[in-house]
Amino acid sequence: MNNLIQAIRKIEIFENNIATPPTFYEKDEENPYEFIKQFNRVGKINRWNNKRKLEIVANSLKGQASYWFEEANITL
Secondary structure, three states: OHHHHHHHHHHHHOOOOOOOOOOEOOOOOOOHHHHHHHHHHHHHHOOOOHHHHHHHHHHHEOHHHHHHHHHHOOOO
8 A cells, every 4th residue: 555655755846748838929019928937837737847847948938038048048
C-alpha cells in the first residue's frame, strides 16, 4: 500500500501538457499583461514550476520580444 501511495504522489508532481502557451510578438495590438496572465494560467494548468515557466516562455516570445528576452540575458 505504501508503494501505491508513493507512486500516486510522484504522479501528482509531473507536469501536464494540457494547455498550449500563448505566443507574444510585441505587436501594438498585443497586451503584455494579458500575455503574462494567459501564460500563468497555462502554467498552472500544466503544473509548471517557475523554472519550467522560464524555460518555456523563451519559446513563446517571437520577433522583437524574443530579441529583448535574449538581450536581457535571463539565466535559468
